[in-house]
Amino acid sequence: MLITQLVKARGDRLTATDRRLVAVLQAQPAEAAFWYAAELTEPLGLHQSAATRMAQRLGFDGYPQLRDALRQDYLAGDGPSQRVRGLLERHPDDVLRGFVDDEVAALSALPQHVAQAELDDLAAQIVAAGHVYLFAQGNAAVLADLLARRLRRFGMRSTVLTGADRELAERLSALQPGDLLLACAFRRVPSALAPVLEIAASGGAFTALITDTLLTLSPQPDVILAAPRGGDDYLSLTVPMAIANALVLTIARQAPEQSIGSLDHLGALLERFAR
């Protein structure tokens, strides 16, 4: 994309305000191609001259010249005609486009498979839980890591359960009634999942599972959030990660004082490190 190339080449001259404007141009290329300077700057509370100066810092005579360039770029590369072409004939060489198409399709379908009400339920359980255990094996481990990071930011305590059996058993030995186990597993059932679920359930913990197709397990988790992933051969974590993110957002919504307060606390701690 032209605007990205321009920033790569001349970005060192840009100010913070310029970058805010550029971000808008990147996010809304079609609309921005029509805008006057004021239409670009006013939503950001900036004067229209900011647009002129950003354009000049990017090497153009003025803002209209930048806009012309954006129009050309938009019509040449990303115009609607190109788009339709893209959807019809699959791109044999464009791995990125093909992959993105699959991912978008899978992601768009996610709300049909997971209801907000289910997220609300699980979020409430997590907010109420004493300690959260996150189980994952293999690639799914990055999901558990991500969830652990986000929960930590909210001031919630969690333990990531990864690795071999002995490791798992050790970590689970601290489990108490009122705790919660959230497992992430895809395609195949990890051999450790059944015992972990059993231990958690018999220990009085609430159990939940984020998965793609693993709908029948024994013991059955209390909550299952399941949505198919896109693509056939290469399975990404986009869809389950979206579930995880939406879950985090739902938690933040349910316990705003706790989550926001924790972020403030985090900021204060960070400043003490910066000294």
Added chain:
Amino acid sequence: MLITQLVKARGDRLTATDRRLVAVLQAQPAEAAFWYAAELTEPLGLHQSAATRMAQRLGFDGYPQLRDALRQDYLAGDGPSQRVRGLLERHPDDVLRGFVDDEVAALSALPQHVAQAELDDLAAQIVAAGHVYLFAQGNAAVLADLLARRLRRFGMRSTVLTGADRELAERLSALQPGDLLLACAFRRVPSALAPVLEIAASGGAFTALITDTLLTLSPQPDVILAAPRGGDDYLSLTVPMAIANALVLTIARQAPEQSIGSLDHLGALLERFAR
């Protein structure tokens, strides 16, 4: 299409010249939405006032009003911003739906920001590299982990660079010419990034960066793959993860015997564990 509707309704008042102009508007709706009156009329050897008068005969105050209508019609119908419509009617309580909308929008735009050719270049460098160093801090660390896992499956050696300065320095001490550094950084520049890039570059390594907005760094990486992430407040890793996945797929495509062979090898090893 709007212009067709207008002619149906008011076409009886149009002159022969008007119809020639309308035909151009119908044939090139995307381009015409940008044109000044003169740009529309001059290719036909007509004066710009012809545009004004055609617009008036179609019921508009003047030519700019007609053009605005064409733009609206273009953006609403054929344009890529049907997603904007989805973003307007926001779901206040459905966190999942809102989040998915943002993510789909950002992901759809990804191919506009990163070209397959760029992925091809970087993939070739990675295939040729002796050792791959993956740098990431904070949330981005999950990305580095994911890349490390995928590369490992292809039989490529990699080192994840996370954590504090001393740790980084130790790991980097093994860096050799012909190695490759792939950094992941978003929104803010991690303080360790500049020295790491410097060390890698001066050590003869190829340097690359996956990012959202960090386009200007010193030293500048050899390759930058940049695409904005969706949403305003909550920034997910969906878009950068898609870049990473597409990169992995591109590598697999470029070095099929190596990547597939490694997977076979992995399967054989797994069986020996299962015994």
Added chain:
DNA sequence: CGCTCAATGCAAGTGAGTTTGCATCTAGCG
């Protein structure tokens, strides 16, 4: 054949959008 009306080109006038000099403010630096 000449009259009338509508269409079109021309060019001056108008107004919206853009640029730019100036003043203010902030951050970096000695």
Added chain:
DNA sequence: CGCTAGATGCAAACTCACTTGCATTGAGCG
């Protein structure tokens, strides 16, 4: 702490696209 350089807002000046009155042309019609 004061100084300098750069960034930003403001407002006047300016540019340029658009409109409109007028003149010309051509077609239709008595």
